[in-house]
Amino acid sequence: MELNDARTQHTHPHLPPPRAPFHLPTWATAPRPEAAPGIYRQHHTPHDPKAAEQARTPAGPLLLRAALNLLVALVLYPYLVEAEVFLIQAVGLGTQLTSALANPIALLLGVIAAVLEIWVFGRMGRWREVGRRFLLPLVSHTVTDVAPAPEEAPVVDVWAELRPAGDAVRRLEGEQVGDVDYVRLHQAWRTVGGDPAAWREFAGQVAARGAAACAHPSEQRDLPGGRSARHDLLVRQVRLGTAQDVPKNPVEHRNAGFALDPRVLGTSLLAVGPAGTGKTAALARPVAEALCLQALAGAACAVVVGAADADLGPDDWYDVVIAPGDPDAPYGLDLYGAAPHSDEAAARLADALLPDELAPRAESARAAMQQVVGPYRAAYGRYPGVRALRALLAGDAEGWAELGEALQKSGRRSEFEPDLQQRERMHGRADDPGALLADRLALLDRPALAAGFSGGPDAKPAFAMRALEHPLRVRVKLPERSHPEAARILSRLLLGQFTQAAADRKGRELFAGMVLDDATAAVDAQAVRGVQRLRGANAGVVLLLRTLSDLPEGLRAPLFGAVGNRMAFPGIAPWDGRLFSEAWGTHLVRETAVTHVPDTSGGTVRRAGRLLRKALSGTTAQTESVTTRDVERHRWSPSDLAHALPSGHAVVSLTSVTGEQVPPLLVDLRH
Structure with a gap:
């Protein structure tokens, strides 16, 4: 067994599974048949309808029925031949038949009787299935035992x-x-x-x-510390579990491995479930691991965002680790994402700074930010740092005077004079959006966070989201405990920058993937529109939420429409389950209704018999009416999702970038 086929049934989900020595030819030549999205292809056996039908018919009753039909056929055979002779005599051919019985006609009558019995009793006894299931394997095994040993399999050139x-x-x-x-x-x-x-x-x-040769810039050829999931890098899949053998699952997925790959992740994924249901361990970490491995192979770039204590892999997995508030973190974050256009960078930052309740002021806030960032970049050739930007938005007179002089020296004051005048008019007014943005920026302008952002003498090397054209692995640790509101701002900023940068890439050979361990604060109207643009950009995001109730009601349905993959974990609230249920729609289910009514048929004798039976047994004779009809039912009802999902499982629907859809699957994420 090769490395990637190691079993994942281990006691701790974060420990690497037991691994056998990796054998390249075995792994490279392993069968990988084409399969529907979500099926782990390595060593997958496509669904065989005949085998499924056989599995539903136990061997015992099948053999008993076949034997009974054979016995009846043997008993009736001579009578059937006699009946043929009688029929011939009845039509006036008795004399000719008597002289012909010694001829081949007698054999012909026996053959006709045998064919009729095989056709009738063979169908009732399912002799063909018995032969296929029991006789053919026995004959094949016998032939194999006596046949000469086959030649050795040809050597496959993996290079x-x-x-x-x-x-x-x-x-x-x-x-x-x-x-x-x-x-x-x-x-x-x-x-x-x-x-x-x-x-x-x-x-x-x-x-x-x-x-x-051609190694990743980190010179790593595998992830340090081993792997916690099962991967097939040849088709870029990560195996997360097993689709269950239940009627709700499509037949071709039952008992098949469940896996994700870029053709599915390219439509983005939304996962909802309370804390402790395994979203991080069973989904976020394996997907992050897969993206990091694909980056080492030169096929992807990964941005993984979560709290500092979220188990999204060790720091050694990543090339860039950003941890605002941690003085030992080697990198900082470019708040502008190295955007080539200042208006674009300013708009992204303004959207990130405003909480949901201030969304109605978003347009004026973007304009105010652009009126500061644009002139500053034109004057100094760089974007402003947090402290300088905060001072200018607040209307600092000294800062605005210096900015005006720098613009004058650069010869571009006339170009930005309207922006300067507009900011001067708004300064000090109650509805000035600049003051609001300055107050929000104060959450980032803290001594513990200052070195983590661009600008200032002590700033660390800043990662810019425009680097997504390279196979980088980036981990952002949000300071959710020490600076929760700053963490929310950064979460929104990172998602907005990622969707913008991934969609604007010139080269899209690399799959750009983002895993956001808690996307509650990151999802806004701009983010939803950005996620929609990723489908054609060879990029996707994995968004994890505890509950949809944390989002404004107006964003819930658009978010469901923006992503192609939806995943529900056990314990979600019924109102969350309702959105999943509506998104997954209905299907036809055959229902059988049995009705019992008192038997009133027959004449006086039958009625008297029923009265006597009732007097003796105390039960009333009834007739049974069976009605079968097709009715529409939800694939998964809100109640099922809220109360019937077992621990360690999830229900997930998939859509590939080519439009292939997989209805919701019940998946065991433990195997």
């Missing part, structure tokens, strides 16, 4: 695609190559294309470094 790179590829045959190495080298070779210079560089790297 065939790379052979055009020359003799350098031979070095790979003698090295220990992992799944990340294999996928990374093939990914690098496909980017070479027909460029001779790139071809020579690739061949030179392979000759010099072998399996470590």
